Amino acid sequence: MRRIAMFASTALLLVACADAATPSPPADGGSSSPASDVDQRRIGVYGALIPELVGSEGMQWRRVYVVTSLCRDPASAVAESDDGDCNDLLSEAEQQALREQIDVEDLRFIDDPTPLYDDDWFQGPPNEVVVTLGPIVERSGDVRVGASYGCGGLCGAGTTYVLEERGERWSVVGTHGSSWIA
Numbered sequence: 001m002r003r004i005a006m007f008a009s010t011a012l013l014l015v016a017c018a019d020a021a022t023p024s025p026p027a028d029g030g031s032s033s034p035a036s037d038v039d040q041r042r043i044g045v046y047g048a049l050i051p052e053l054v055g056s057e058g059m060q061w062r063r064v065y066v067v068t069s070l071c072r073d074p075a076s077a078v079a080e081s082d083d084g085d086c087n088d089l090l091s092e093a094e095q096q097a098l099r100e101q102i103d104v105e106d107l108r109f110i111d112d113p114t115p116l117y118d119d120d121w122f123q124g125p126p127n128e129v130v131v132t133l134g135p136i137v138e139r140s141g142d143v144r145v146g147a148s149y150g151c152g153g154l155c156g157a158g159t160t161y162v163l164e165e166r167g168e169r170w171s172v173v174g175t176h177g178s179s180w181i182a
Contacts, residue, residue, distance in 0.1 A: 037093060038094055038097045039094075042094065042136060043094060043097045043098060044169065045136050045145060045163055046090075046094075046098060046133060046136075046145075047097075047098055047101040047102055047170070048169065048170040048171055048172060049133065049147055049161055049163065049170075049172060050064075050066060050098065050102055050104075050133075051104070052161065052172045053129075053131050053147055053148075053149040054104060054129055054131065054149070056149070056157065057126070057129070057151060057155065059126065059127075059129075059151075061104075061106075061127065061128060061129045062106065062127040062128055063106045063108060063127075063128045063129075064104045064106060064107050064108070064128070064129055064131065065108050065109075065110050065113060065116065065128065065129070065130045065131065066090070066095075066098070066107065066108070066109050066110070066130075066131045066133070067109075067111070067112075067113055067130065067131065067132045068089050068090045068095070068109050068110065068111050069088070070086065070088040070089065070090065070133050070134055070135050071085055071086040071132065072085035072086070072146075073134065073146050074132035074133060074134045074146050074147055074148050088135055090109060090133075095109045113130045113132075113150075116128065116130060121152050121153075122152060122153045123152075123153060124152065125152075126151040126152040126153075126155045128151065128152075129149050129150070129151040130149065130150045131148075131149045132147065132148050132150075132158075133145060133146075133147050134146035134147060134160075139162075141164065142162050142163060142164045142173070143162075143164075143170075144160050144161065144162055144163075144176055145160065145161050145163065146160045146161075147159070147160075147161055148180075150182075154182045155182060156181070156182045157179065157180060157181040157182065158179065158180050159175045159176075159177065159178070159180070160175060160176045160177045161174075162174045
């Protein structure tokens with residue numbers, strides 16, 4: 001009799017634990033997916049800027065890479081040492097939201113682009129592009145984002161881009177400060 005009582009109480013405990021582990025839907029009826037936790041303003045800004053950078057050479061890229069770390073001055077032509085100025089990252093949810101928003105066939109997010117920079121990268125025909133983004137800097141009426149792209153040997157550019165929200169979409173409206181081009 002004790003075994004049956006112990007078995008029944010264990011079974012009830014397991015059922016109670018299983019019910020507690022099952023997430024309940026949000027009270028507002030919305031989605032609890034990671035995409036719903038994404039800052040849509042940030043996705044809108046980067047979603048407008050990446051195609052601007054990718055389209056600036058007028059080429060069809062075989063592959064587009066976006067570096068996941070958002071560094072303080074990615075528009076600089078000279079890479080600075082890692083002094084902690086890359087303290088923000090594009091999360092997995094943000095990467096997925098950008099994939100859904102940007103019409104690029106082979107869009108990949110990478111942590112470190114240096115393995116791409118081989119002899120073919122520097123001497124072959126440009127067919128891949130690497131985009132590096134900075135954090136969004138709020139200004140009155142617009143935002144500014146340092147960004148650059150590299151596409152091999154003498155192919156690339158960088159500057160600080162100015163974006164404005166027009167309606168429900170962000171648009172690149174100009175640049176600010178110095179720029180570089182290769």
